[in-house]
Amino acid sequence: MKPPVLAxxxxxxxxxxxASLEFVGQAAAxxxxxxxxxxxxxxxxxxxxxxxxxxxxxxxxxxxxxxPGISLLGARxxxxxxxxxxxxxxxxxxxxxxxxxxxxxxxxxxxxxGADLVSHxxxxxxxxxxELRMSxxxxxxxxxxxxxxxxxxxxxxxxxxxxxxxxxxPGAGAAEVESVPPPSLGTRCSRLLDVSGAVRGEPALxxxxxxxxxxxxMGGASGFRILRELAETLGAAVGxxxxxxxxxxxxxxxxxxxxxxxxxxxxxxxxxxxGAMQHRAGIRDSRxxxxxxSDPQAPIFRFADAGIxxxxxxxxxxxxEGLRRRRGDARSVRKGG
Numbered sequence: 001m002k003p004p005v006l007a008x009x010x011x012x013x014x015x016x017x018x019a020s021l022e023f024v025g026q027a028a029a030x031x032x033x034x035x036x037x038x039x040x041x042x043x044x045x046x047x048x049x050x051x052x053x054x055x056x057x058x059x060x061x062x063x064x065x066x067x068p069g070i071s072l073l074g075a076r077x078x079x080x081x082x083x084x085x086x087x088x089x090x091x092x093x094x095x096x097x098x099x100x101x102x103x104x105x106x107x108x109x110x111x112x113x114g115a116d117l118v119s120h121x122x123x124x125x126x127x128x129x130x131e132l133r134m135s136x137x138x139x140x141x142x143x144x145x146x147x148x149x150x151x152x153x154x155x156x157x158x159x160x161x162x163x164x165x166x167x168x169x170p171g172a173g174a175a176e177v178e179s180v181p182p183p184s185l186g187t188r189c190s191r192l193l194d195v196s197g198a199v200r201g202e203p204a205l206x207x208x209x210x211x212x213x214x215x216x217x218m219g220g221a222s223g224f225r226i227l228r229e230l231a232e233t234l235g236a237a238v239g240x241x242x243x244x245x246x247x248x249x250x251x252x253x254x255x256x257x258x259x260x261x262x263x264x265x266x267x268x269x270x271x272x273x274x275g276a277m278q279h280r281a282g283i284r285d286s287r288x289x290x291x292x293x294s295d296p297q298a299p300i301f302r303f304a305d306a307g308i309x310x311x312x313x314x315x316x317x318x319x320x321e322g323l324r325r326r327r328g329d330a331r332s333v334r335k336g337g
Contacts, residue, residue: 002034002035002092003036003089003091004031004037004038004061005027005028005034005036005094006027006040006089006091007020007023007024007027007095008040008041008094008096008105009040009054010101011044011050013046014046015053016050016053016054017097017099018161019097019098020097021057022097022162023097023159024040024054024058025057025164025166026159027039027040027058027059027093028058029058030132034092034093036092037060037061038058038059038060039059040063040175041062041082041085042062042064043082046066047066050062050064051064051174052174054175055173055175056169056173057167057168057172059175060175061177062176063089064178064179064180065081065082065085065179065180065181065182066182075104075108076108079105079108081182082105083112083113086113086154087113090154091154092155093132093156094109094154094155094156095157095158096156096158096159097161098119098120098121098262099207102158106157113154114153115154116153117156117158118156118157118158119136119157119158120136121134121158122137122160122163123135124157131148132148132149132155133146133148134157136160137285141284160285161206161264162207162209162263163264203237204237205237205261206263206264208236209265209266210236210237210265210267210269211238211256211265211268211286212237212271213238213241213270213271214227214238214240214241214249214272215240215244215272215273215274216244216272216274217271217273217274217293217312218244218249218272220247223272223313224238224240224244226312226316226317226320227316229320230269230319230323233320233327234267234269236265238254239256239261239263241255241256241276242255242257242278245260256282257276257279258277258279258282261282262285264285264287267286267287267290268288268290270283270290270291270304271291271312272293273293273298273300274298274299275300275301275304276299280300288305289306290305290306290307290308291308292308293307293312294309294312295309
């Protein structure tokens with residue numbers, strides 16, 4: 001039997017993250033090309049509850065490991081729990097989400113297994129010789145490199161969210177659940193104490209379909225109020241440039257850019273952001289970029305798909321009002337129809 005293709009799933013409670021569903025589908029696609037079985041590995045107290053949704057997105061089997069309290073521990077504890085499972089499974093490939101959690105876990109497991117790791121992959125293919133070739137952005141998005149794994153070792157790689165479709169497999173049922181005995185966890189170096197109230201309930205930046213961000217042009221923390229209103233109308237996450245975060249107007253976990261969170265939404269709205277290179281590197285894979293800035297020479301207009309030159313404190317509320325009116329009209333049509 002050929003080695004399986006394994007997707008390491010990130011959970012929020014009993015539910016897989018949206019990014020996890022995307023790369024479970026990619027694991028299933030890769031498994032089909034290799035003639036292997038697609039499997040998922042979930043760690044946490046409610047891991048087994050994810051079998052239904054993971055099966056619908058392509059996983060045939062779910063390895064559920066639930067060491068007591070592991071959901072509150074850091075990636076080091078997850079690595080200690082996952083490494084023996086990977087050594088037992090001997091997978092051909094292991095896929096991770098390119099989230100902060102997934103990136104740290106992938107690096108720790110690669111070190112433990114002596115395997116190669118390619119992070120933040122934006123595309124992959126199997127060439128006629130059977131080699132897996134992956135592409136990713138480098139040098140702040142100025143270049144794209146292609147990477148080929150050396151033979152004889154499992155392929156470990158993380159996928160950027162929002163670049164791959166999360167599509168359910170028609171007629172697929174729940175994944176078969178295999179409960180894995182929890183290993184003895186070693187030293188625990190960190191523990192989750194709380195989830196910041198500033199982030200609770202907001203879409204995760206890396207997974208958001210729409211992101212509305214503000215920069216130095218917001219003028220202060222109070223300026224982000226109009227962005228939150230626009231984001232609420234669009235169902236978007238609120239982000240910020242490095243300048244806005246450095247000024248203390250937004251928390252660090254909301255920073256978008258090469259030194260913050262790299263995003264790949266369907267729509268990215270930049271308000272009062274000049275468009276420095278490190279910010280551009282963090283949004284370059286967005287499908288559509290719209291910018292609002294009072295400076296017609298702002299660099300962001302050079303790579304935005306659409307732009308408005310003007311006072312964002314006049315334009316953003318008008319956009320919000322227009323979207324609310326349009327949404328209300330659409331609801332009226334549906335009720336009348």
